[in-house]
Amino acid sequence: xxxxxxxxxxxxxxxxxxxxxxxxxxxxxxxxxxxxxxxxxxxxxxxxxxxxxxxxxxxxxxxxxxxxxxxxxxxxxxxxxxxxxxxxxxxxxxxxxxxxxxxxxxxxxxxxxxxxxxxxxxxxxxxxxxxxxxxxxxxxxxxxxxxxxxxxxxxxxxxxxxxxxxxxxxxxxxxxxxxxxxxxxxxxxxxxxxxxxxxxxxxxxxxxxxxxxxxxxxxxxxxxxxxxxxxx
Numbered sequence: 001x002x003x004x005x006x007x008x009x010x011x012x013x014x015x016x017x018x019x020x021x022x023x024x025x026x027x028x029x030x031x032x033x034x035x036x037x038x039x040x041x042x043x044x045x046x047x048x049x050x051x052x053x054x055x056x057x058x059x060x061x062x063x064x065x066x067x068x069x070x071x072x073x074x075x076x077x078x079x080x081x082x083x084x085x086x087x088x089x090x091x092x093x094x095x096x097x098x099x100x101x102x103x104x105x106x107x108x109x110x111x112x113x114x115x116x117x118x119x120x121x122x123x124x125x126x127x128x129x130x131x132x133x134x135x136x137x138x139x140x141x142x143x144x145x146x147x148x149x150x151x152x153x154x155x156x157x158x159x160x161x162x163x164x165x166x167x168x169x170x171x172x173x174x175x176x177x178x179x180x181x182x183x184x185x186x187x188x189x190x191x192x193x194x195x196x197x198x199x200x201x202x203x204x205x206x207x208x209x210x211x212x213x214x215x216x217x218x219x220x221x222x223x224x225x226x227x228x229x230x231x232x
Contacts (some may be wrong), residue, residue: 005055007051007057008111009121010052011063011124013048013052013118013119013121013123014045014048014049014052014118016118016123016126016127017045017048017114017115017118017119017126018044018045019043020114020118020126020127020130021041021043021044021045021111021114021166022037022038022040022189023117023130023134023138024040024107024130024133024134025037025038025040025041026113026153027134027137028040028104028107028137029140031141033101033103033104034101034104035104035107035108035136036089037106038086039108040107040108040120041229042088043084043108043112043115043117044111044112044114044115045076045115046080046112047080047084047111047112047113047114047115047116047119048115048116048118048119049114049119050076050077050079050080050119051076051077051115051117051118051119051120052075052115052119053076054073054074054076054119054120055120057073057076057121058073059130060106067148072097072136077116077120079117080116081109081112081113082111082113082114083118084108084109085109087105087108088104088105088106088108088109088201089105091104091105092104092105093106103137107133107137109132110133112131113129114126114129114130114133119131119181125183142153147168148204148205149205150202150203150204151202151203151204151205151232152200152201152202152232153200153230153231153232154199154201154230154232155173155180155198155199155200155201155216155228155230156193156195156196156198156227156228156229156230156231157169157197157198157219157225157227157228157229158194158196158197158225158226158227158228159194159195159197159226160194160223160224160225160226161194161223162224163194163195163222163224163225163226164224165195166195166197169197169219170183170199170220171226172215173185173199173215173219175215176205176211176213176215176218177204177215178199178201178202178203178213178215178216179202179203180199180200180201181199181200181201181202182199182200183197183198183199183200184197184198193219194205201230218228
């Protein structure tokens with residue numbers, strides 16, 4: 001970092017931070033995530049300004065002869081990185097076994113580091129970080145959506161009195177490539193009303209796939225299946 005800063009250099013660092021953090025924030029806003037344009041710009045600017053302040057104070061570091069205070073200017077950006085963890089933690093939500101907001105928290109932390117690069121005068125490194133971040137958030141998102149992942153749901157089936165029993169339904173699901181587990185009888189019914197079974201079901205599918213697995217659709221179409229409910 002240069003020991004003397006001009007207003008031109010400061011403006012250049014702030015402008016690059018606003019543009020880079022703004023583009024990343026706009027991308028997050030566009031996809032409906034909680035930390036969007038304003039959050040990312042503010043986080044990036046805070047980191048950039050902290051690093052500029054450290055740069056300005058560089059000439060005054062050390063311990064004066066008449067003072068007991070030792071100034072360590074690098075504690076300022078380190079404090080920023082520690083404090084940003086609280087914002088990142090607030091973006092993460094746990095819903096059962098599903099964790100939501102981890103990428104948002106990682107983006108906030110990344111934009112902070114990017115702001116520190118711009119604020120410290122490492123403009124090339126900051127621009128490289130921006131390009132990599134944008135590629136990861138946009139390009140890899142499409143790649144992730146194209147992958148088959150393990151999906152999980154709770155299946156509830158009510159069969160007629162002359163319909164298949166629990167083991168037969170489970171065998172049908174397994175032959176179709178689904179994995180029923182934790183079988184249970186959901187409630188007691190008289191033979192005339194049918195029998196009610198349940199499983200925790202796992203299968204492979206794309207994250208954004210709206211249609212049910214083909215085996216579930218075929219099972220629901222059988223006349224001896226009175227009710228079929230899959231909760232994901």
